[in-house]
Amino acid sequence: NVTGFWVSIFFRPLVHGSMSGNPLTPDEEFLVEKAVPQLVNELVLQVLRTRPSNVLESCIKFLNSKRLASIGLGVPEIMLPKAGVDMHKWAVIACDQYTSEPEYWDNVVKIVGDAASTYNMILPEVFLETPKEGAVIESVKAKMAEYMKNDILVKQKPGFVLLDRKTGVVPSRKGLMVALDLENYSYEKGSTTLMRATEGTILSRLPPRVKVREAASVELPHIMVLIDDPDCSVIEPLFNQKLKKVYDFDLMCNGGHLTGYAVDEQYQIEQIAAAIARLADPEVYAKKYNIPVPDKDKILLYAMGDGNHSFATAKLHWEKTKEKAEDKEAIMDHPARYALVELVNIHDAGLEFEGIHRVVFNAPSDHLFQSMKDWFASRGIVLTTATCGSVQDAIKAAEQSTPEAHKLAYATPAGPGVLTVTKPTKNLETATLQEFLDAYLADNKGSKIDYVHGVNATATLAAKKDNVGFFCPTIDKSSFFRTIIMDGAFPRKTFSMGESDEKRFYVEVRKIVP
Numbered sequence: 001n002v003t004g005f006w007v008s009i010f011f012r013p014l015v016h017g018s019m020s021g022n023p024l025t026p027d028e029e030f031l032v033e034k035a036v037p038q039l040v041n042e043l044v045l046q047v048l049r050t051r052p053s054n055v056l057e058s059c060i061k062f063l064n065s066k067r068l069a070s071i072g073l074g075v076p077e078i079m080l081p082k083a084g085v086d087m088h089k090w091a092v093i094a095c096d097q098y099t100s101e102p103e104y105w106d107n108v109v110k111i112v113g114d115a116a117s118t119y120n121m122i123l124p125e126v127f128l129e130t131p132k133e134g135a136v137i138e139s140v141k142a143k144m145a146e147y148m149k150n151d152i153l154v155k156q157k158p159g160f161v162l163l164d165r166k167t168g169v170v171p172s173r174k175g176l177m178v179a180l181d182l183e184n185y186s187y188e189k190g191s192t193t194l195m196r197a198t199e200g201t202i203l204s205r206l207p208p209r210v211k212v213r214e215a216a217s218v219e220l221p222h223i224m225v226l227i228d229d230p231d232c233s234v235i236e237p238l239f240n241q242k243l244k245k246v247y248d249f250d251l252m253c254n255g256g257h258l259t260g261y262a263v264d265e266q267y268q269i270e271q272i273a274a275a276i277a278r279l280a281d282p283e284v285y286a287k288k289y290n291i292p293v294p295d296k297d298k299i300l301l302y303a304m305g306d307g308n309h310s311f312a313t314a315k316l317h318w319e320k321t322k323e324k325a326e327d328k329e330a331i332m333d334h335p336a337r338y339a340l341v342e343l344v345n346i347h348d349a350g351l352e353f354e355g356i357h358r359v360v361f362n363a364p365s366d367h368l369f370q371s372m373k374d375w376f377a378s379r380g381i382v383l384t385t386a387t388c389g390s391v392q393d394a395i396k397a398a399e400q401s402t403p404e405a406h407k408l409a410y411a412t413p414a415g416p417g418v419l420t421v422t423k424p425t426k427n428l429e430t431a432t433l434q435e436f437l438d439a440y441l442a443d444n445k446g447s448k449i450d451y452v453h454g455v456n457a458t459a460t461l462a463a464k465k466d467n468v469g470f471f472c473p474t475i476d477k478s479s480f481f482r483t484i485i486m487d488g489a490f491p492r493k494t495f496s497m498g499e500s501d502e503k504r505f506y507v508e509v510r511k512i513v514p
Contacts, residue, residue, distance in 0.1 A: 072183075079154060080154055080509070089117050092117060128208055157264040159268075166256045169499065173348055176235050178343050198303050198489055200491055221342065223504075224341065336513070352498050361467055369419075371444075381423055398418050410468060412462060455471060475490070
């Protein structure tokens with residue numbers, strides 16, 4: 001009876017069409033002849049396999065999960081710190097920030113002290129490839145176990161968390177904590193999965209992150225995933241509902257303010273699922289991007305915003321978990337199949353795109369720029385440089401960049417300037433620069449690069465001896481999704497969503513082991 005009711009709701013248009021004399025399309029015939037019977041069989045097998053005490057409740061849960069699975073969405077069991085935990089000390093910024101500024105993390109340690117904090121459950125990337133890396137990973141594993149044992153973390157009712165973030169730049173940026181199904185994601189170049197990387201994934205950056213995840217019993221996400229919802233139908237309507245506030249506090253280190261609300265009623269989850277499903281409707285999708293109607297398995301619904309490598313790490317860990325499993329069917333219910341993320345509408349007024357800048361260390365500017373001129377000259381391309389009075393003047397001059405002459409602002413200990421690459425072979429300025437930097441770093445093993453968020457941080461690092469900083473432009477978020485659909489992922493580290501102190505802070509936690 002439950003199956004019949006559920007099927008009637010979802011397939012009523014087909015039944016009505018056939019009764020009115022309209023012939024069924026091939027897709028509709030497939031649903032009636034194969035998909036529905038298969039669904040019924042799966043439901044019966046689920047009941048027989050699990051032997052639930054409440055069959056009706058189990059059936060409803062199973063059918064709802066099937067609907068969510070079609071859009072790659074999962075309903076997580078989120079954990080939050082127990083009452084009495086100082087939330088100001090609990091929440092710290094994403095581990096991939098301030099990687100060349102250890103003094104920032106020294107300050108975090110002073111603020112946290114002996115208090116319970118997410119700082120104790122992450123590996124700040126400032127420690128990657130340092131003697132401290134191994135010790136930090138072991139400490140993270142121990143702290144996770146300690147927090148679970150001492151009930152520092154309290155499991156919430158299955159559902160989502162609605163976020164409202166205030167930063168020093170924007171009064172409100174809205175988000176929704178959800179779980180995404182890693183079976184629908186690939187970071188491979190040319191991927192056409194429901195979830196896709198938006199920039200090139202640096203595979204060499206994954207192993208240390210996988211090492212941390214393999215040792216972890218829980219995940220703390222700084223991943224922000226974008227949806228293209230111009231009608232603001234998924235996240236924004238939730239703010240018109242009466243919701244339970246689960247936290248409300250000031251973030252440390254100029255991070256702003258964060259408020260969270262529980263979204264855990266069944267009708268709210270169904271409302272969200274229905275709105276997301278509409279974004280994935282092939283005809284709606286085709287009209288939005290001015291393309292032919294695509295196959296359902298070619299639709300891009302979720303695009304990585306921040307945390308591209310963290311999401312790729314979760315995917316790699318899940319694939320390894322599946323590979324080791326003896327029971328290939330049972331493993332599909334493993335919690336590591338999902339990753340907890342913050343869903344953000346790319347049209348949110350509080351979401352600002354910024355360029356991710358480059359700082360090259362141990363690279364005397366005379367040597368680097370001569371190498372750059374020679375490298376471009378060998379390809380028939382002319383590079384020129386001009387000094388500027390200030391970094392802001394250089395950035396303003398670089399705004400005159402054109403497809404025929406890419407311009408990029410730079411800074412060295414001797415001062416700022418702007419470089420011009422005439423007749424570039426790449427479409428984006430960042431790609432033009434990165435192609436050279438990859439070659440330079442390959443030939444100069446003593447030099448290193450870091451990808452820096454924020455103009456001021458880049459300028460400060462570039463002022464130090466033998467450093468050179470490059471200021472990369474922002475990209476247009478209005479054409480963001482269509483660019484990925486048509487051209488694939490951007491070059492790695494092309495964009496950032498806001499400045500460093502606007503990045504996600506760790507608050508929510510989810511178990512990734514049974």
